[in-house]
Amino acid sequence: MQDRVSPLLLAWYDSHARDLPWRVPPGGGSADPYRVWLSEVMLQQTTTAAVAPYFRKFIDKWPDVEALAAAPEEEIMGEWAGLGYYSRARNLVACARAVAERGGFPRSERELRELPGLGAYTAAAVAAIAFGQRAVVVDANVERVVARLFAIDDPLPAARKAIRAAAETITPERRAGDFAQAMMDLGATICTARDPKCLLCPLADLCRARETGRQAELPVKPPRKPKPHRRGAAWWIERDGKVLLVTRPGKGMLGGMRALPDDGWSARRDGSGDPPMPGEWKNLGSVQHGFTHFTLELSVMALAGQASGPLPEGIWHEIGKLEDAGLPTLFAKAASRARERG
Template structure:
């Protein structure tokens, strides 16, 4: 308890009541909690993705599929297409699986343990939905909360090992009442005040209690293990054109970019040698390459084009080139398509 007699949670909630961010999936402090569907949707989208990137996707998804029942009834390919560009596509597949299970059982369960059993809901998402949507006391620890707690209690053990201590301290300060608001307050504090670089300690409602600040260098916390160099991969994508249309395929449901519509390629996700065999014979033209960085590897994708009279053997579809922006290509293949179009023009 601070010198003012207020606990950490009381000080933080007082700050949150005045400074909460306005976000489309939230309710203002003191208002009725948002629907579990909206909380769940936003938390899935926000995994390893910025708020700015998520906002338009959240608004598009909730306008197209306003309820979990509507999403459950949606065609998975349509959902995957709407997700294109947001990344981490397994989230979209799990979104549909989870929606169908929730719809089948008649709604979201309201406890953290039951929520954790749903497809795609790990410890963090289950805790967030339980706290924010249902008012349950749950310990919600995302990257922002992790940073705030590590600094608040000067936790020196490097990540990921330090996460156990961080969770223990987060548990200790989570209140029984307004647990959802407290979780969102911690997120907002980390996103706007206790930032990764140049934390604004003079504006922080918890500055008085912060052990990291007392030690003079809060920005160095949490301590992170050195990053490993990402492996480099090389691959090829093929722009096959006929009569104003381009040949597109649907990637296998499992694996990288699974279930997404894409240009044919040479299986680069499983190779590092850059060897490539085009799917059709003919005079291929080299268009250049695009770069893309995944969480686990960096990729140079060389793009080749061919004017053809037929598509390759196997399943695929001719997609009108004039409507390529509506194909729902993931970012990697959207880059390749833009390169092909630039060369074509």
């Protein structure tokens, strides 16, 4: 089977490749490593549809890695706002500066792994797609395709070692980047998590899971654990048409982002409920937000009248221009609630 997979898949990819803003067409040669790296970082745990406008915005503003490396971190974090998983943005800044300092991206998978924030998958993807290196690229879509193709029925995450070993056996020496993207496209459009379209699949006749009608069952996922539910509060402090925004600590939830002051909630505990200073506080309602490992109910509290103590350190931002503040989604929701109810 192994020697038949790549010819069939590449022939399918030549006719069915998705048109994506960071991608070179099939057979079009190596892609710009900056665009490949930027897109792969953005695509981690995020859909293609959500990433595309952010990618275009970043490329327009910072067309190469040197431009991104020279940009203020706060500005980059602001442009990232709404894309989620903000540790990726912090790693993006660190990596851009490391690449600019060394004069460009390294070509080998091993050297790429040494850059800040580049794990096994991203390093392999850049090596294959940008530099044509043979690298085994396994994301969630590829994981699903390979588990079904080889009927690997060990539950995840234990199955990942066997999935990677199987992916190694079908990865070709030539057109490694096209093959990696073909596997991604197959998983995204044909070999989908639900209702796989086996009649359209170029590998259907080779698929061992399909032989036994088990394609929809694989890969076997562990049972989902219920997410804990946390509660916290955000404080809306308004003055002369402006609202007080703070910068969150560099490490931790939404690190380095602008936000409303809050009461110290985290993934592990509820917030204290204590306001940043004494005063009369009015409850404007609450907003709900889902993080990867927990959900949060955030009460929005507005200061009525004058503060009777020192204010938190921050900046005053025009309320009418909050869309330009780069607030993460949670605090954008809280600001919207304050403006509706205030």
